[in-house]
Amino acid sequence: MFRTxxxxxxxxxxRLLMTVLAVMLGVAFVSGTLVFTNxxxxxxxxxxxxxxxxxxxxxxxxxxESEGDRLGRVPELTQALIDxxxxxxxxxxxxxxxxxxxxxxxxxxxxxxxxxxSEGKNYWGTEDARYPLVDGHAPRGKNEVxxxxxxxxxxxxxxxxxxRISVDGPVLTPTITGVFTTDDxxxxxxGSLALFDTAxxxxxxxxxxxxxEITVKAKAGVSQxxxxxxxxxxxxxxxxxxxxxxxxxxxxxKTIASSMSGLKQGLLVFAxxxxxxxxxxxxxxxxxxxxxxxxxxALLRAVGASRRQVTRSVLAEAFVVGAVAAVTGxxxxxxxxxxxxxxxxxxxxxxxxxxxIITPGTVLAALAVGILITMLAAWLPGRRAAKIPxxxxxSSLHAQxxxxxxxxxxxxxxxxxxAGVAVVLAATTMNGSDGQAPMGIGAVLLIIGVFILTPxxxxxxxAAAAPVLRVFGVSGRLAxxxxxxNPRRTAATASALMIGLTLITGMTVMAGSLQKSIDKMASxxxxxxxxxxxxxxxxxxxxxxxxxxxxxxxxxxSPLRNAAARxxxxxxxxxxxxxxxxxxxxxxxVDSGSFKVAGTRVVVDDQTAKSRGWQAGxxxxxxxxxxxxxxxxxxxxxxxxxxxxxxxxxxxxxAPHQSDAADMQVMVKTSGGASDATKDQLEKALxxxxxxxxxxxxxxxxxxxxxxxxxLNMVYGLLAMAVIVAxxxxxxxxxxxxxxxxxxxGMLRAIGLDRKGIKRMVRLxxxxxxxxxxxxxxxxxxxxxxxxxxxxxxxxPTYELVLPWARMAVFLLLAATVGVLAALWPARRAARLxxxxxxxxx
Numbered sequence: 001m002f003r004t005x006x007x008x009x010x011x012x013x014x015r016l017l018m019t020v021l022a023v024m025l026g027v028a029f030v031s032g033t034l035v036f037t038n039x040x041x042x043x044x045x046x047x048x049x050x051x052x053x054x055x056x057x058x059x060x061x062x063x064x065e066s067e068g069d070r071l072g073r074v075p076e077l078t079q080a081l082i083d084x085x086x087x088x089x090x091x092x093x094x095x096x097x098x099x100x101x102x103x104x105x106x107x108x109x110x111x112x113x114x115x116x117x118s119e120g121k122n123y124w125g126t127e128d129a130r131y132p133l134v135d136g137h138a139p140r141g142k143n144e145v146x147x148x149x150x151x152x153x154x155x156x157x158x159x160x161x162x163x164r165i166s167v168d169g170p171v172l173t174p175t176i177t178g179v180f181t182t183d184d185x186x187x188x189x190x191g192s193l194a195l196f197d198t199a200x201x202x203x204x205x206x207x208x209x210x211x212x213e214i215t216v217k218a219k220a221g222v223s224q225x226x227x228x229x230x231x232x233x234x235x236x237x238x239x240x241x242x243x244x245x246x247x248x249x250x251x252x253x254k255t256i257a258s259s260m261s262g263l264k265q266g267l268l269v270f271a272x273x274x275x276x277x278x279x280x281x282x283x284x285x286x287x288x289x290x291x292x293x294x295x296x297x298a299l300l301r302a303v304g305a306s307r308r309q310v311t312r313s314v315l316a317e318a319f320v321v322g323a324v325a326a327v328t329g330x331x332x333x334x335x336x337x338x339x340x341x342x343x344x345x346x347x348x349x350x351x352x353x354x355x356x357i358i359t360p361g362t363v364l365a366a367l368a369v370g371i372l373i374t375m376l377a378a379w380l381p382g383r384r385a386a387k388i389p390x391x392x393x394x395s396s397l398h399a400q401x402x403x404x405x406x407x408x409x410x411x412x413x414x415x416x417x418x419a420g421v422a423v424v425l426a427a428t429t430m431n432g433s434d435g436q437a438p439m440g441i442g443a444v445l446l447i448i449g450v451f452i453l454t455p456x457x458x459x460x461x462x463a464a465a466a467p468v469l470r471v472f473g474v475s476g477r478l479a480x481x482x483x484x485x486n487p488r489r490t491a492a493t494a495s496a497l498m499i500g501l502t503l504i505t506g507m508t509v510m511a512g513s514l515q516k517s518i519d520k521m522a523s524x525x526x527x528x529x530x531x532x533x534x535x536x537x538x539x540x541x542x543x544x545x546x547x548x549x550x551x552x553x554x555x556x557x558s559p560l561r562n563a564a565a566r567x568x569x570x571x572x573x574x575x576x577x578x579x580x581x582x583x584x585x586x587x588x589x590v591d592s593g594s595f596k597v598a599g600t601r602v603v604v605d606d607q608t609a610k611s612r613g614w615q616a617g618x619x620x621x622x623x624x625x626x627x628x629x630x631x632x633x634x635x636x637x638x639x640x641x642x643x644x645x646x647x648x649x650x651x652x653x654x655a656p657h658q659s660d661a662a663d664m665q666v667m668v669k670t671s672g673g674a675s676d677a678t679k680d681q682l683e684k685a686l687x688x689x690x691x692x693x694x695x696x697x698x699x700x701x702x703x704x705x706x707x708x709x710x711x712l713n714m715v716y717g718l719l720a721m722a723v724i725v726a727x728x729x730x731x732x733x734x735x736x737x738x739x740x741x742x743x744x745x746g747m748l749r750a751i752g753l754d755r756k757g758i759k760r761m762v763r764l765x766x767x768x769x770x771x772x773x774x775x776x777x778x779x780x781x782x783x784x785x786x787x788x789x790x791x792x793x794x795x796x797p798t799y800e801l802v803l804p805w806a807r808m809a810v811f812l813l814l815a816a817t818v819g820v821l822a823a824l825w826p827a828r829r830a831a832r833l834x835x836x837x838x839x840x841x842x
Contacts, residue, residue, distance in 0.1 A: 020321055020324055020325045020328070021325075023321070023322060023325035023326070023329065023370050023373060023374055024325045024326075024328050024329040024332060024370075025329070025724060026329070026369070026370075026373070027325060027326050027328075027329025027330060027332075027333065027366050027369055027370040028329040028330075028332035028333040028336055029333070029336070030329075030333065030365060030366060030369050031329060031330045031332075031333025031334065031336075031337075031362055031363075031365065031366040032332070032333035032334070032335075032336030032337045032340070033333075033337075034333075034337075034359070034361070034362040034365060035333060035334055035336070035337025035338075035356065035357065035358055035362055036336070036337040036340045036341060038357040038358075038359055038362065039337060039341060039355075039356050039357045040341065042357045054130045054215070054217065055215045055216075055217075055245040055248065056216060056217055056218040056224045056227055056244065056245050057215075057216045057218070057224060057227050057228050057231055057242050057243065057244055057245065058213055058214070058215055058216075058242070058243050058244075058245070058248060059077070059081070059085060059213065059214035059215075059216065059231060059235065059240050059241075059242050060077075060212075060213055060214075060240065060241055060242075060243070061075045061076065061077050061239065061240060061241075062075070062238065062239055062240055062241045075239045075240075076210040077096065077210055077211040077212070077213070077214055077240070078209065078210060078211075079096070079209065081214060081235065081236075081240070082094050082095070082096050082211070082214050084234060084235060085214055085216050085231060085234075085235065086216075087234070088216070088227070088230045088231055088234050089230060090218055090219055090222035090226055090227040090230050091216050091217070091218065091219065091227060091230075091231075092217045092218060092219045092220075093216070093217045094214055094215070094216045094217075095124050095214070095215055096122075096198070096211030096213075096214055097121065097122065097211060097212055097213040097214070097215055098121065098122040098198065098201040098202050098205055098207055098211055098212055099119060099120065099121045099122075099201075099205070099212050099213075100119070100120055100167060100201075100204070100205035100206075100207075101118060101119065101120070101167065101534070101536050101538050101691070102118055102119055102120025102165060102166075102167050102192075102194045102204075103118050103165065103166045103167075103535060103536075103689075103690045103691030104118060104147065104151060104155075104163060104164070104165055104192045104194060104690070105163070105164035105165070105166075105690035106154075106155045107155060107156065107157075109164065109688055109690065110690065111535050111690040111691065112151065112154065112155060112192055112690075117187075117191025117192070118191060118192050118535075118536065118691075119184075119191065119192070119193050119194070120165075120167065120193070120194040120195070120196065120201065120204070120205070121193065121194075121195055121196075121201065122195065122196060122197065122198040122200075122201035122202070123138055123139055123146060123195040123196065123197060123198070124198070130182065131146070131180040131181070131182055131195060132180060132181055133146070133178050133179070133180050134149060134179050134180060134181055135158075135159050135178060135179045136159040136176070136177050136178025136179060137177055137178055138177070138178065138197070139174075139177050139178070139195065139196055139197050139200070140177075140197055141197065141200060142172070142174065142196070142200045142203070142204075143174045143175060144174055144175055144177045144196075144197075145163065145165065145174040145175070145176060145177070145194050145195065145196055146176070146177065146178045146179065146180050146194065146195040146196075147163070147176055147179060147180075147192070147193070147194055147195075148179070148180060148181070148182050148184070148187050148192065148193045148194075149179050149180065149181050149182075150187050150192075151187075151192040151193070152176075152179045157176055158176070158179070159176055159177065159178060159179060160175065160176065161175070161176050162174070162175055162176075163175075163176055164688075164690060165194060166687075166689045166690055166691035166692070167204045167205065167691070170687055170689075171687040171688065171689050171690075180195065206660075216231065224244040224245055224246055225244060227244075228242050228243075228244050307387065310382070311379075311382040311383050312382075313382075314378055314379075314381065314382030315375055315378060315379060315382055317378070318374045318375045318377070318378035318379075318382075319371060319374070319375055321374055322370045322371035322372070322373065322374030322375060323367070323370070323371055325370045325374065326366055326367045326369070326370025326371055327367075327370075329366060329370055330362075330363060330366040330367070330370075333362075333366060334356070334358060337356065338356055341356075406455075409452060409455070409456075410452075410453065410456050412452055413449050413450070413451075413452030413453035413456070414449070414453065415449070416445050416446070416448050416449030416452060417445075417446055417449030417450060417452075417453060418449070419442075419445050419449070420442045420443065420444070420445030420446025420447070420448070420449050421442070421446060422442070423438055423439075423441055423442030423445060424438075424439055424442035424443060424446065424783075424784075424787045425442075425787070426438060426442075427439035427442060427787070427791060428787050428790035428791055430791070435791045436791070439787060439788065439791060443784055446780070446783075447499065447502065447780065450498070450776065450780065451491070451495045451498075454487075454490075454491030454494060454495055454498075454776070455487035455488050455490070455491040456487070457491075457776070458483075458484060458487045458490050458491055458494070458772060459484050459487065461772055461775065461776075462480060462483050462484050462490075462768055462772055463480075463484075465480065465768055465771070466480055469764060469768070472760060472764060474753065474757065474761075475753075475757045475758075475760040475761040475764060476760075476761075476764055478748075478761045479760075479761050479762075479763075479764035479765040479767075479768060480764075480768065482741075482761070482765045483765050483768045483769055483772075490769055490772070493730055493769050493773070494769050494770070494772045494773030494776065495773065495776075496730075496773070497730070497770060497773035497774060497777060497815060497818060498773040498774075498776040498777040498780070499777065500777065501773070501774055501776075501777025501778055501781060501811055501814075501815065502776075502777045502778075502780040502781045502784065503781070504777075504781065504811060505777060505778045505780075505781020505782060505785065505808060505811060506780075506781040506782075506784040506785045506788070507781075507785075508781070508785070508804050508807050508808075508811075509781065509782055509784075509785025509786070509789070509801070509802070509803065509804065510785050510788050510789060510792075512802040512803075512804045512807075513785070513789050513799065513800065513801050513802045514792070514799070515701070515802075516800060516802045517798045517799040517800060518642075518701040518704050518798075519697075519698075519701045520798040520800075521641050521642065521643060521701070521798045524587060524798065525586060525587060525588055525641055525643055525644060526585070526586060526587070526643065526644075526667070526697060526700075527584060527585055527586060527587050527669065528556075528585040528586070528667035528668055528669050529668060529669055529670050529673055529674040529678070529696060529697075530667070530668040530670070530674065530678075530679070530682060530694055530695065530696055531665050531666070531667055531668070531695050531700060532544060532548065532665065532666040532667075532668060532682070532686075532692060532693065532694050532695075533664065533665045533666075533692070533693050533695070534691055534692060534693070535690070535691050535692065535693050536691075539562075539662035539663060539664060540559075540662065540663040540664070540665070540666065540692070541662065541663075542559070542661055542662065542663060544663065544666055544686065544692070545557055545559050545663065545666045547685050547686060548666060548668055548682065548685065548686075550685070551681060551682060551685045552681075553670045553671050553672055553678065553681070554668060554669070554670055554671075555584075555669045555670060555671045556581040556584045556585060556668075556669040557578070557581065557585075557666060557667065557668050557669070558577045558578035558581045558582050558585050558666070558667050559576070559577070559578065559651065559663035559664075559665070559666045559667075560575055560576070560577060560644075560663060560664050560665040560666070560667065561575065561576035561577070561651060561654065561661060561662070561663050561664065562574070562575060562576070562664050563576055563624070563625070563649075563654050563657075563658060564625060565622040565623060565624055565625075566622070566623040567612075567620055567621070567622055567623075568612075568620070572622075572647065573646060573647075574602075574622070574646070574647050574648075574649045574654065575644075575646050575647065575648045575649065576648075576649050576650070576651040576654040576655075577597060577648055577649070577650065577651060578650075578651055579596075579597040579598040579599075579650035579651070579652065580598075582597055582648070583595060583596075583597075584669055585667040585669055586644060586667075588638040588639060588640075588641075588644060589638060589639045590603075590636050590637070590638050590639075591606055591636075591637045591638065591639060592615060592616040592636060592637045593615075593616025593617070593634065593635050593636030593637060594616075594635055594636045595635075595636050595638060596635045596636065597635070597648055597649065597650050598650055598652075599650060599652070599653055600630065600631060600632050600633055600653055601632075601633050601635040601650075602632050602633070602634060602635060602647055602648060602649050602650075603634070603635055603636045603637070603638055603647075603648045604634050604636075604637055604638075604646075604647050604648075605637070605638055605639070605640030605644075605645040605646055605647075606637055606638065606639050606640060607640055607645070608640075608645075608646060608647060609634070609637045614634050614637070615634065615637060616634055616635065616636050616637060617633070617634065618633070618634045619631060619632065619633050619634070620632055620634075624654075624657035624658075625657060625658065625659070626657045626658075626659070628657055630653065630657075632649070632653075641798070642704060643700070643704075668682065674696040674697070679694055679696065682694050727818050727821065727822050730766055730769065730770060730818065730819065730822035730823075731822045731823075731825060731826060734762060734765070734766055734822065734823055734826035734827075738762065738826050738829055738830045738833075742833060745758060745830055745833055745835075746833060746834075746835040746837070747835075749833070749835040750835050755831040755832075756831075758827070758830050758831045759827040759828065759830070759831045760827075761830075762823050762826055762827035762830050763819075763820060763823040763827050765823070766819040766820070766822050766823035766826070766827075767816060767819040767820060767823070768819075769819065770815045770816060770818045770819030770822070771812070771815055771816055771819065773815060774811065774812050774814070774815025774816070775812070775815075777811075777815075778808055778811055778812060782803065782808075785801075786801055789801050
């Protein structure tokens, strides 16, 4: 039986090619994802580990937990602690490290390094082993700086150039005195690193006489654990904590692996979708292959083959096909992994050097996925073929599905669909994340239900296209009849396209609705024309607001200042504002009381008020960072949103209790409104500082929606794989349909239908099937987009459903294009059939 199965594979090479391609694409996606993420993760981990080569033990300040109404604090690391660390018997040296955000501008004045990955540190003053110089000399004083070699390469800076740098104050213009190499993970990820001498770094980062960390190097022959034990014994207990370099490297490796896992899971989800779509094609292919060989299988049964042997022969064919697809898919996946890494380099997303990582797990996953998916998809057609009695098979009595099987299928599909709709609707009434899992389960149930019901749905939906198809005469009528002749095959083909378009449409509906709601939130909650903040989300110097106030045309300003306080024994963050102007700069809906912030009168968002049982007129005591207490009164309760929430306090009441005030944002209203000229004027007033962002309402909403837009673009790109697989499915179905109908096509040619008519018939059939799948996919996508929006709407009052009609029309056009392209080869093949040979074929 195995030899028979092998001969069948070799005899149907062309028919099985599409199946091999479908499986191969899915396997390539899986293996390419694993190769790419493993390679990147390994490269970053090795790079990070090298960064700790000069650190045997790190000493950090230990956060002192809060007690009662006192806020927690972080003790300072002083020079005395460095000297004490250096005196430990096993220590060769101890050095203090200072670091902080440092924005570097490129030659056009734009921020480089992505904001969050822009760092500055102190150069140790001697030959620094962690930052070996490749050119120039060590920095001396605030007018000199070192930059990393990657930043120098990307910007074209060299030793002797002047560079614009900002930390937390005015823009500095030091001279680059040297360029160094580093294994710092931030630089490897596309960030920047600037090095100052220690005194300058301490001054710039506001840490005069103190350090962020102490790194200790062990003497020869002293292990990291032994040095750690000595330091634990010598340094003040409870004030500092020690970590070995090996532990730091391991922790960094875990962090990198964790950050990569999200990307890996996301890519594997789309690989799974491609494989899921491919499963339909495989099942469809083997169903048709088995149907074409029914008499052959019946003859095998008649000469003594058992049902199990027939099923095993079909599975053996599937094993061979799956193995070939898995091996070729693995090879293609390795190429995809290498290509993605090169693509990151071309997009300036720097990746550390390292070999391509192909683990045994990747190889096993590729082989398992390719072989198991193919065999699983082929099992049902093989089992169905084995159950056909030999006599019935030889008489072709099995060809039509029984009424009982159709009733069972439709009943099962209705139950799945009803259950899916019920679960999705129930999930929309839940709060936030509680409804995510039920909605996912409901979506899967509904998709399975619709897939099972697709043969039933195909007849009325395709019948709706009859008036249009009549325009094409005989070819159109034949195309409609052919597309509903075998509803199961039509359903399996259309479902592949349906799933891809469901996901694309659903994500598009969600993204468009979220963008609209965020725009409404920005326009309704904020009256200010601009919001000024740091590029990396850090705090602004209070000097920024003072500079903005002096700009011509600025009508009102208010900082948003965070301050920790203890309320009822719990730490709560207050938002300090200028009470006299905040009403001009915001437009928040007030649920009760009034939006009046002055003196000890505060306003509270609805969620905080609900959780603490407050209402307008309630009073509470806040304990500030200086240990003093103040009685505050709730003047009003407002509806919070993603931009503004929490307890809003007048800065006049807050400032006396703050030792080092800093602003998170500054809101600005101008007399002339937002314009490019006004924005340029504000930026120039701040010294064209690369570390500071000046954003209008549109910029704010775009920044919040950026994540959704990025995910949507990824979905479009990755689901292209599922669409390609769907195209192969349509080609496969049409090619086999043409093969099955060879005799019929020959008769049509004999009675007068020309080759153009035959081509038109096959193309229209393909077009109808693809549009059928497209309509189902877009319909399901709109439903899922609406449901997900209802779930989000509970947390976003401004949410409203937006149907992207133009994009949905493009998606339907895409489905039609898939149908036209997929029909090119089968239509040409059908038209070239020799009519006499076709009539004689069985």
